[in-house]
Amino acid sequence: MRTIAKATGAMNRALQGIKALIISGDLSPGEQVRQEEMAEQLNVSRVPLREALNVLADQGLLFHRPHQGYFVTKRAQGEYAQIRRMLHLLESELMLSIRWPDDALLYTLRKLNAEMRVCVEQADIQRLIEINREFHFWVFSLSPNNLILEEVRRLWSMLEPPMWNKFERAEDRQSTLLEHDRLIAALEACDRSRCMAELERHRYSPESGMPIELPGAAPDMPEPRARAKRHTNTK
Structure with a gap:
C-alpha cells in the first residue's frame, strides 16, 4: 500500500x-x-x-x-473562445441544478477565500490558482450532474494557461476575492437568480480578457418577405 x-x-x-x-x-x-x-x-x-x-x-x-x-498544446484564439463558450453553457447548467450548501460548506468556501486573500497579499500566484479552482469546484459539485461536472473539469484544464492572466495585476486579484464573497452571500441566501448573476459577473469580468465570440460567418438570415413575394409572382 x-x-x-x-x-x-x-x-x-x-x-x-x-x-x-x-x-x-x-x-x-x-x-x-x-x-x-x-x-x-x-x-x-x-x-x-x-x-x-x-x-x-x-x-x-x-x-x-x-x-x-x-x-x-498551441491553440488559436478562436479555439479558446469555443472552450470558453462551452464552459459558459455547462457551468450555467450546473448552477441551475445545485442544491443549497449547508453551514459546513459555506464555512469551507469562506475559508478558501481567506486562504486566497493570504496568497494575494504574498503574491503567490500559483497557490492562488490552485485554491481558486478548488473554490469553484466545491460550488459546482453541489450539482448532481456528474457527467457535466467532469466535462467542466476537463475544459478548465484546457483553458487554464491563458485564463489566469487576470491574476497578473494586484487589483484584479483583489476583485476576485470580492466576487467570491458576493457569490457566497448569494449561495447563503438560497437565491438562484442572484447566484447566476454573480457567476456571470465573476466569469466575464473585464479584467479577464478572454473572448467568447465564436469564429465564423454570421448565421443565414431568412429572405425578406417582400423579395419572397416578388419571386412568387414571377412563376
Whole structure:
C-alpha cells in the first residue's frame, strides 16, 4: 500500500509540476517536454512522469506525436473562445441544478477565500490558482450532474494557461476575492437568480480578457418577405 501511495504521489507531483510550468509560461505553446530533463527537474522517475504526461494529454494541455514525444498544446484564439463558450453553457447548467450548501460548506468556501486573500497579499500566484479552482469546484459539485461536472473539469484544464492572466495585476486579484464573497452571500441566501448573476459577473469580468465570440460567418438570415413575394409572382 505504501508503494502504491508513493507512486501516486509522484505522479501527482509530476502532474502539478508540469501544469504549473505551462501556466507560468516556462513551457511555451508548441514546446516539447523533454522527459529526462523534466524527471530530473521534478525529482520523479520516468514512470510517474509518463503517467502525468498521459493525463495532461487527455486533458488537452499536451498532445503526443508518435516517435517524437509530448508537446504543449498551441491553440488559436478562436479555439479558446469555443472552450470558453462551452464552459459558459455547462457551468450555467450546473448552477441551475445545485442544491443549497449547508453551514459546513459555506464555512469551507469562506475559508478558501481567506486562504486566497493570504496568497494575494504574498503574491503567490500559483497557490492562488490552485485554491481558486478548488473554490469553484466545491460550488459546482453541489450539482448532481456528474457527467457535466467532469466535462467542466476537463475544459478548465484546457483553458487554464491563458485564463489566469487576470491574476497578473494586484487589483484584479483583489476583485476576485470580492466576487467570491458576493457569490457566497448569494449561495447563503438560497437565491438562484442572484447566484447566476454573480457567476456571470465573476466569469466575464473585464479584467479577464478572454473572448467568447465564436469564429465564423454570421448565421443565414431568412429572405425578406417582400423579395419572397416578388419571386412568387414571377412563376
